[in-house]
Each structure stands twice: as structure tokens, then as C-alpha cells.
Amino acid sequence: MGLIFAKLWSLFGSQEHKVIIVGLDNAGKTTILYQFLMNEVVHTSPTIGSNVEEIVVKNTHFLMWDIGGQESLRSSWNTYYSNTEFIILVVDSIDRERLSITKEELYRMLAHEDLRKAAVLIFANKQDMKGCMTAAEISAYLTLSSIKDHPWHIQSCCALTGEGLCQGLEWMTSRIGVTKRFSIPKAGILPSSLNTLHSVR
Ligand SMILES: Nc1nc2c(ncn2[C@@H]2O[C@H](COP(=O)(O)OP(=O)(O)OP(=O)(O)O)[C@@H](O)[C@H]2O)c(=O)[nH]1
Ligand SMILES: [Mg+2]
Numbered sequence: 001m002g003l004i005f006a007k008l009w010s011l012f013g014s015q016e017h018k019v020i021i022v023g024l025d026n027a028g029k030t031t032i033l034y035q036f037l038m039n040e041v042v043h044t045s046p047t048i049g050s051n052v053e054e055i056v057v058k059n060t061h062f063l064m065w066d067i068g069g070q071e072s073l074r075s076s077w078n079t080y081y082s083n084t085e086f087i088i089l090v091v092d093s094i095d096r097e098r099l100s101i102t103k104e105e106l107y108r109m110l111a112h113e114d115l116r117k118a119a120v121l122i123f124a125n126k127q128d129m130k131g132c133m134t135a136a137e138i139s140a141y142l143t144l145s146s147i148k149d150h151p152w153h154i155q156s157c158c159a160l161t162g163e164g165l166c167q168g169l170e171w172m173t174s175r176i177g178v179t180k181r182f183s184i185p186k187a188g189i190l191p192s193s194l195n196t197l198h199s200v201r
Helices: 002-009 029-038 101-109 136-141 165-183
Strands: 016-022 050-057 060-067 084-090 119-125 150-154 199-201
Touching: 002 119, 016 029, 016 165, 029 050, 029 060, 029 084, 050 165, 060 165, 084 101, 084 165, 101 136, 119 136, 119 165, 136 150, 150 165
Parallel strands: 016 060, 016 084, 084 119, 119 150, 150 199
Antiparallel strands: 050 060
């Protein structure tokens, strides 16, 4: 009886899903985390270490780790990877010069064993800034369409107004639906067609 209850509990949204929010310094990670939590813009200073908050979306619990993005901190991102289900990669869409560094970091993460099963949501943040790159430009530069072994989605957003953030979360919750529907009754492997689901907005 207890076992059946535990199984049902795990199927219907009680578990916590681990999320890491990464990206270069100044990308807007902490601003996004607190928009998720409080629906408002908080004053931020560069994150040293990490912030962690639980965000609940339609009965789905996400444990979100916002990790400092300064160069000296990036080598310790991997200490947060185990059991991660979602990577949120935040890109400062005005920062053209450093997009190549973001790309390097993205592919380093995707190659990491502990992130083998993680889905990737890319936020093209700061869309309010004049002359910013569009999500399509960022997608092309990051060659997202070449990523076949991780589900991914890119979403344009503005963390100051909150625009686009809900759509990103909706994609994450929809992924959980896919994983649950197709992992029953035997846990684990998704049909390969589902592993390559991705989209661009
Ligand atoms: N114009 C604009 N500014 C933003 C946006 N999102 C965040 N910012 C600003 O960008 C600056 C950096 O934001 P943070 O959220 O602290 O950046 P971070 O990615 O957490 O940076 P680290 O903690 O150093 O890794 C702050 O001044 C934010 O107010 C946005 O969508 N538009
Ligand atoms: Mg921060």
C-alpha cells in the first residue's frame, strides 16, 4: 500500500525537480529567479556562490539554484550538476562580444556526464535593450539545432518586466509531462524521437 502511494505521489507532481540557472555574470539570472519567486524586480549584486529557492508552478515543484557567473566561479558550476533535470541558460542578448564564451560553457555542460539527461531552456534576456540580438540570432550563433541529445528550447524574455518568463516555465512543465507519460510503467528511457524535441521562438 505504502509503495503504491509512493508511486502515485511521484507520478502526480509531488517531487522536486532540480534546476540550475547558469550563464555569464550580469546576464540576469538572479533577477529572473526572484521574478519567478515574487513577481517583482529585486535589487541584485553579483552572486558569489549561489541562491536557491523553491518555485511552484501548477503543482510542480522546482528547486532552482542560481549560480554566480563570474569567470572565477564558472569552474565550480559542476559541483551543482548532480541530479539536475533542467538547465536554464541565461544569455544577455546585448552582450555580443561574450556570446562565444556562453557557447563554450553551454557545450562544456552538455558534454558533462551528470547533465546527460538534463533539458535546456535558454532565455534570451534583456530584450528591452535597443540593438539586442533576437532569440533566432542567438539560436543560430549557439548552433542549437545541432543539439540532438538534449531537449532544448529558446525563449526571448525581459526579466525586468517578466515578459517571456512564464512561457519558459510552461515549456519546463510540459517536459515533465512528456517524461512522466512516456516513462510509465518502466522508468527511464524516452523514445528517441522525444529526446530530440526542440523549438525556437
Ligand atoms: N535592461 C535590462 N536589465 C536587466 C534585465 N535582467 C537583468 N537586468 C539587469 O542586469 C544586471 C545584472 O542582473 P543579475 O540578475 O544580478 O545578473 P546575474 O546573472 O545574476 O549576475 P551574476 O550573479 O554576477 O552571475 C542588473 O542590473 C539587472 O537589473 C533585463 O531583462 N533588462
Ligand atoms: Mg546573480
